[in-house]
Amino acid sequence: xxxxxxxxxxxxxxxxxxxxxxxxxxxxxxxxxxxxxxxxxxxxxxxxxxxxxxxxxxxxxxxxxxxxxxxxxxxxxxxxxxxxxxxxxxxxxxxxxxxxxxxxxxxxxxxxxxxxxxxxxxxxxxxxxxxxxxxxxxxxxxxxxxxxxxxxxxxxxxxxxxxxxxxxxxxxxxxxxxxxxxxxxxxx
Amino acid sequence: xxxxxxxxxxxxxxxxxxxxxxxxxxxxxxxxxxxxxxxxxxxxxxxxxxxxxxxxxxxxxxxxxxxxxxxxxxxxxxxxxxxxxxxxxxxxxxxxxxxxxxxxxxxxxxxxxxxxxxxxxxxxxxxxxxxxxxxxxxxxxxxxxxxxxxxxxxxxxxxxxxxxxxxxxxxxxxxxxxxxxxxxxxxxxxxxxxxxxxxxxxxxxxxxxxxxxxxxxxxxxxxxxxxxxxxxxxxxxxxxxxxxxxxxxxxxxxxxxxxxxxxxxxxxxxxxxxxxxxxxxxxxxxxxxxxxxxxxxxxxxxxxxxxxxxxxxxxxxxxxxxxxxxxxxxxxxxxxxxxxxxxxxxxxxxxxxxxxxxxxxxxxxxxxxxxxxxxxxxxxxxxxxxxxxxxxxxxxxxxxxxxxxxxxxxxxxxxxxxxxxxxxxxxxxxxxx
Ligand code: SF4
Numbered sequence: 001x002x003x004x005x006x007x008x009x010x011x012x013x014x015x016x017x018x019x020x021x022x023x024x025x026x027x028x029x030x031x032x033x034x035x036x037x038x039x040x041x042x043x044x045x046x047x048x049x050x051x052x053x054x055x056x057x058x059x060x061x062x063x064x065x066x067x068x069x070x071x072x073x074x075x076x077x078x079x080x081x082x083x084x085x086x087x088x089x090x091x092x093x094x095x096x097x098x099x100x101x102x103x104x105x106x107x108x109x110x111x112x113x114x115x116x117x118x119x120x121x122x123x124x125x126x127x128x129x130x131x132x133x134x135x136x137x138x139x140x141x142x143x144x145x146x147x148x149x150x151x152x153x154x155x156x157x158x159x160x161x162x163x164x165x166x167x168x169x170x171x172x173x174x175x176x177x178x179x180x181x182x183x184x185x186x187x188x
Numbered sequence: 189x190x191x192x193x194x195x196x197x198x199x200x201x202x203x204x205x206x207x208x209x210x211x212x213x214x215x216x217x218x219x220x221x222x223x224x225x226x227x228x229x230x231x232x233x234x235x236x237x238x239x240x241x242x243x244x245x246x247x248x249x250x251x252x253x254x255x256x257x258x259x260x261x262x263x264x265x266x267x268x269x270x271x272x273x274x275x276x277x278x279x280x281x282x283x284x285x286x287x288x289x290x291x292x293x294x295x296x297x298x299x300x301x302x303x304x305x306x307x308x309x310x311x312x313x314x315x316x317x318x319x320x321x322x323x324x325x326x327x328x329x330x331x332x333x334x335x336x337x338x339x340x341x342x343x344x345x346x347x348x349x350x351x352x353x354x355x356x357x358x359x360x361x362x363x364x365x366x367x368x369x370x371x372x373x374x375x376x377x378x379x380x381x382x383x384x385x386x387x388x389x390x391x392x393x394x395x396x397x398x399x400x401x402x403x404x405x406x407x408x409x410x411x412x413x414x415x416x417x418x419x420x421x422x423x424x425x426x427x428x429x430x431x432x433x434x435x436x437x438x439x440x441x442x443x444x445x446x447x448x449x450x451x452x453x454x455x456x457x458x459x460x461x462x463x464x465x466x467x468x469x470x471x472x473x474x475x476x477x478x479x480x481x482x483x484x485x486x487x488x489x490x491x492x493x494x495x496x497x498x499x500x501x502x503x504x505x506x507x508x509x510x511x512x513x514x515x516x517x518x519x520x521x522x523x524x525x526x527x528x529x530x531x532x533x534x535x536x537x538x539x540x541x542x543x544x545x546x547x548x549x550x551x552x553x554x555x556x557x558x559x560x561x562x563x564x565x566x567x568x569x570x571x572x573x574x575x576x577x578x579x580x581x582x583x584x585x586x587x588x589x590x591x592x593x594x595x596x597x598x599x600x601x602x603x604x605x606x607x608x609x610x611x612x613x614x615x616x617x618x619x620x621x
Contacts, residue, residue, distance in 0.1 A: 015381055015470060017584040024560040025589070027225050028257065028264035031334070032232035047586045080382040083415060084584060085560075086317040088229060088333035108415055109386050110317055114333035165212060175339055175347075176237045184214075185343060 001171050005101045005122070005142040007073030009134050009151075010062055011055040012048065016077055017084035018111065020047040022093045031092055040093035041068030054136035063097055070097040074140050077104035078131045081123075082111025091120040101142055103149060103160065105129055116166045119174030124149075125161040133158075190445025192353040194388040194420055197328040197442055201311045209352040209451075217249065218310035220340045223296050224254040226315035226333075228271040233338035244279050245344035251283040251305055252276060253296040258287055258555040262563040294523035294554030297321035297493040301405065302525050304435025308423035309442050313340055318493055318581065320411040324404035325431065326423030326441060331412060351417045353388040353444075354379075354452040358395035358461075365616045366461045367503060368399060368406035369495060369579065369599035373464040376414045377474025378454075385415035387451065390444065395458035396421060401430045402499040409494040410581050413471040463614055465577075466597040469585045477602055480612040486574040488513070488607035489588070490600055491520025491552070492559040495579025498529045504604040505540040507618045508547040514610035517549040518568035520557045527554050549607075561589030570595070577606045 022043060029039040045053070045062040054060025063070045075094065081104035082090060091114050094102070102115070103124045115123045124142070126149065134140070138153040142160070150157045163170060172178035179185045191199065195207050202213040222230050235242065244250050252272055257265035269287050276284040283305075285293040293299035297318050300306050308326040312319065315337045322329035332346070340346050356375055376383070389411045396404070404426075408419030423431075423441045431439060463477040490496065490504050501521070521527040530540040544551060550568075558568035559580040569589035570576050576588060576595045583595035598606070601615035608618070 015584075017582075017587075019560070019582070019584050019587050023586055024225075024256075025563055028262055028268060028563070030232075030264075031229040032236070047591065049585050049591060080385070080415065083381060084317065084582065086315055086319075086331035086333055087226065088315075088335060091333075092229075106382060106385065108382070109417055110331055110333060110412075114335065117339070118333065118335040175335060179339070179343070184345075 001144065003144055005074065007100060007140060008071055009074050009076050009136055009138040009140050010070070010072035011076040011131060011134055011136045013052050013055060013131060014078035015080045015083055016048065018082060018087050018090040019084055021045055021082065021090040022087065023047040027087060027089050031089065037096055038068035040089060041096035042066065044070065044093040044097040055131060056135060060136055068096060073098050073100045074142070075099055075102040076130045076134050077102060078129065079105045081107050083108035086110045088114045088118060091115045091118060095120040103130060116169050117175040122170055126158055127161060128158050130158065189449060190447035192388065192390060192444045192448040193326065193422055193442045194328055194353055194390065194418060195350060197309060197311060198348060198350055207350045209350050211350045212347055213350060214345045215311055215348045217313050217340050217344055217346060219249055219251055219305050219312040220337060221251045221253060221296055221300060221312065221314035221319065222337055223256055223316060224268050224272060225256045226337065227252060228268045229334040230315060230337040230341065231271065231275045233334055234341045237338060238342040242342065244341045247279060247281055250281050250341070251300065252281060253285050253293055253299050254287050255295045256556045256560065257562055259553050259567065260563040260565050265563055292524060294521070295493045295496065295556055297409065298497060298522040301401070302434065302523060304431070304437065307431060307435065307437055307439040308427060309440030313337065313346060317412040318409050320416065320419045321405050321409040321493060323408040323411070323418050323420040324401060325427055326421060328418055328420070330418045349386070351386055351388045352451040353390050354384055355390050355392055355450040357393040357453070357455040358458045359393045359455060360395055360458040361398065362395055362458045362461055365601055365619045366463060367599040367601055368403035370461060370464045372407050372410045373466050373471070373474060373597060374461065376410065376472045377464065377466070379414055381413060381470055381472045382415040384411060387416055389414065389416045389419045391419070391421045397424055400499055401426060402497040405497070406494050410471070413581055463599060463602050465602065465612060466583055468583055468594040468596065471582060471597060477612060477614045481614070483596065483612040484575065485515050485577050485606055485610055485612065487516040487518065487576050488603045489518045489558060489568055489576055489578040489580065490603050491518065491522065491557055492580040493522055494581045495600055496520055496522035496526065498526050498533065500579060500600040501526070501530060501540050502533065503600040505535055505543040507601065507604040507608065507615060509535055509538065509543045511547055511608055513548050513607040515607055517607040518552060518558070519544050519549045520552040520568060521554045523554050558588050561587060577603050577612060579603050
């Protein structure tokens with residue numbers, strides 16, 4: 001696991017549901033075919049209403065037209081991030097677009113689990129509501145050792161909540177690696 | 189200290205005497221269900237992790253129900269059904285309900301119940317968030333992602349954090365024009381879309397135990413709209429009657445102890461319940477129907493796992509009989525069995541199907557259809573800035589297919605009453621006359 005995660009912020013509000021993260025009509029592509037799965041990056045966060053996309057101003061597309069990678073790699077969210085369906089296409093599409101971390105006030109349960117068990121990115125929680133503190137495009141750095149987030153654009157540092165018991169799965173990489181490490185399933 | 193029904197079932201499946209909320213435990217799965225949207229991804233992860241030739245842990249415990257993107261020309265969607273077929277063949281899986289055959293069922297959560305896969309005391313995981321529906325049978329059921337499902341396919345186990353339990357008790361009798369959908373929308377409005385996050389939502393009280401299995405399923409279906417891990421209702425005779433008609437498999441009835449611990453408990457007087465809608469764009473944006481009568485509608489949609497069961501269509505038909513709808517009205521039975529029942533069940537000598545056709549409604553094939561928008565050619569998919577009243581379970585932006593549309597969630601009674609007038613209407617006006 002890297003000690004720091006750096007990247008530009010993309011800021012969203014409360015209750016970002018899985019239909020906003022990846023609208024259902026796109027759930028038809030293969031996730032295992034590397035070429036075809038790029039479609040998920042292309043449509044990542046495409047269901048977010050325009051005025052909510054890239055706060056505070058809105059109107060900022062997460063990926064540029066036709067690109068499957070985004071220049072934003074750290075998502076800032078409010079409460080109940082990832083609510084809605086159990087579709088793993090949601091964390092997967094964000095990873096394909098280049099997301100390395102999400103920092104939200106709270107998560108919906110299945111999305112959080114999927115992010116950790118599938119090893120897509122690290123879902124951090126922060127007690128402070130960052131949605132009004134950080135602007136889309138701000139330059140961020142997360143320090144995993146001190147569990148802090150620093151906004152290099154505004155020069156403010158925030159404390160993140162401890163990852164708790166899921167840290168072992170995150171460190172292993174995903175639930176399979178964790179199960180191999182702990183002897184639950186035989187090593188490959 | 190006593191345990192709740194959820195804690196007891198999880199403890200039994202972890203081989204433990206007792207568990208406490210917050211414990212992380214490995215639980216044995218009795219059933220793993222997947223469908224056309226999440227099956228292909230699950231199988232790919234399973235093969236990558238356990239090997240190309242790996243076999244699933246127990247063929248009899250895997251249930252595959254294609255239902256989401258069925259009646260479409262979308263080639264990718266149809267390819268996903270082929271992937272299901274291929275996997276079923278490779279693994280010789282007995283429980284597969286293929287599209288285009290007599291064996292096709294329709295929406296997974298109702299199909300699970302109708303085909304006898306919901307059994308009290310068991311643990312069921314599904315790659316669909318509304319897997320919580322099965323909790324209506326006094327079992328633990330919850331939605332998971334592809335990775336977790338692939339893990340179960342290989343091992344038969346999954347780690348679960350034991351949830352705290354919330355208790356929603358309803359005493360007395362619900363008014364005739366109030367349905368389970370009104371009850372759950374009311375509760376979600378009270379606690380919010382994250383009010384039950386990481387928690388079990390347990391339903392109790394004589395008003396709940398008077399409900400049919402289908403109505404109980406509606407309550408548990410929408411636990412996830414409050415963020416809940418599972419919804420659950422203790423099994424009683426209503427449950428066992430339903431189960432025994434569908435399967436001979438053994439089951440075990442668990443009940444919450446009198447001194448079980450709940451983090452939240454609220455008692456409602458059932459007779460005070462009213463028809464409720466969830467306004468755009470969130471299931472917790474609650475309002476009384478009586479406060480929304482000025483809302484003009486473009487279409488009505490009656491369908492889905494939560495609002496497309498026989499009970500739901502009986503309710504709608506009761507209001508639509510002998511009348512014409514004023515707006516486009518879409519009727520989508522959840523499963524083939526429900527569709528067949530529409531041809532059989534009668535009100536005043538007329539079948540439900542005839543009632544809907546005479547009323548001018550459009551009838552769709554059993555599947556998820558426009559409940560989740562779906563490919564462009566999906567039956568009933570919302571367009572542009574339409575205002576829709578729907579018996580489905582989600583009204584987040586774009587859920588029914590158009591980001592600009594406005595979706596009001598309501599009971600089948602309210603949807604049917606509103607279809608007749610073209611604006612949101614209290615069904616009491618039709619029922620009490
Ligand atoms: S009917 Fe709707 S809510 Fe139910 S399983 Fe299908 S898409 Fe999901």
